[in-house]
Amino acid sequence: MAAELLDVPLDVYRFDPQRDKKPHYAHYDLKLPAHTPVLSALLKVRTDLDPTLTLRYSCRSAICGSCAMLVNSKSRLACQTPIGPELARHGRIVIDPMRNQPVLRDLVVDADTFWQNYRKIEPHLIPDEQHPLPTDRESPMTPEEVDRFQETPRCIACGACYSACPAVEADAAFPGPMALAKLYRFVVDPRDGATEARLVKIQPEGLWLCLRCHLCTEACPKDVRPSERIRDLKEMAIAVQGGSENGSRHAIGFKDNIREKGILNEMKLVRQTSGIAGMLSQIPQGIKLARKKPELLRSPHRIAGQDEVEKLYEILDGDDRPETP
Ligand code: FES
CATH class of the missing domain: 3.10.20.30 (Beta-grasp domain)
Structure with a gap:
């Protein structure tokens, strides 16, 4: 019929x-x-x-x-x-x-910028000069090592994530979800010799511009979950370099800040993110904000139920996230 x-x-x-x-x-x-x-x-x-x-x-x-x-x-x-x-x-x-x-x-569309961003992350194995890979045979990985790629090998570079990404729209310097998901794939590859260098290089190149809106993950037709891999890259970058960028300092400060009292201390977070010099440079905005919301200048009280917040942190600290190779 x-x-x-x-x-x-x-x-x-x-x-x-x-x-x-x-x-x-x-x-x-x-x-x-x-x-x-x-x-x-x-x-x-x-x-x-x-x-x-x-x-x-x-x-x-x-x-x-x-x-x-x-x-x-x-x-x-x-x-x-x-x-x-x-x-x-x-x-x-x-x-x-x-x-x-x-x-x-x-x-x-003209995909030049999309592919330039891809090339910037050096999407190929970079040899470890101390431990070169054999040239006369393959370098097999264990199934556990392959699992560390998560869903990233499924990516077909269609650009749907790049199109959906508000960080790309706001700042053309942001490499985009596809490039960062591909970067993750090489960062966790045990045969790659540039893990730390890759994580150090990507921070000023825009890793922290990701807004964590997850629109890339929603758009991806292959369920690659780029936003989750960007989250992993951020955690690995902090493990390698600590708070070396405003973005990583903001993430660390935010986490410590909430853990302390269960509520954000805005003034403290600005200092944790930008340092004293950065804080001074933001005085004009601070004055405007304080006129509208004077309570932001006060140190907040510890919230009722902070113990529950602490328990959440304990669960998150024990989460099965990928370690820095
Ligand atoms: S035509 Fe190849 S993915 Fe649609």
Whole structure:
């Protein structure tokens, strides 16, 4: 029996810099079965209605990572996203190019910065000169060592996480979730000879710009969980270098601060993060804040139930997180 056909109202972002002054949406009405992937709907538009529609794709099987785009404002692989649930939820389908990268034409973005960030983390084994790997045979890892990669080998570099990341949007210096997840993969590789150097180098390059919003993990079509690996990198960077950056000092100060009284002491945290000199430089903002919220200047009392907070810390301290290799 033939599958029921749905009415599919499709609005697609169009922009040809050689022809258009500004982007616009083109509307197409299709009739397709619910299981049709968004990519197939776009290819039908291109075949039947408008051969100029420009998009990237290759495998059509969620393997190559080329077809990432925004489907109803969420970063998705178009070949992996069926139209039925999108229509059920939104009543229509709106397609945009990925965020955080300039549009070259229609749904194709310029991925140069994305790949530059990837190259910056040196995504290859760096030999340990004291203990060189054998050149006449393989260097096998134990299953336990392989497990330390977590889900990172699943990454297909589609860029969905990069598109979803507000830290990339706010500061182009941030390497992005994909690059940091790949960095994690090499940091925990027992055959790599540059673990500490990698962790030291990445801190000023933007590790601490991650906001921990987890949008990258939500966007990832392969469940790589970049935000969790960035968290691990931060912990490993602190283990190697202590509080060497404002970001790591802030994390350490925040943790100690809450452990002490169960509530944040804002004034103390500023000093812990930026030092006395940094604190003095923030006096104008401090005065503005104190006018609005004078209680922030007072040292808070220990909260009722601080014992429970302490118990949470004990659980977290015993958590089974990866150790610095
Ligand atoms: S076309 Fe290859 S991942 Fe979608």
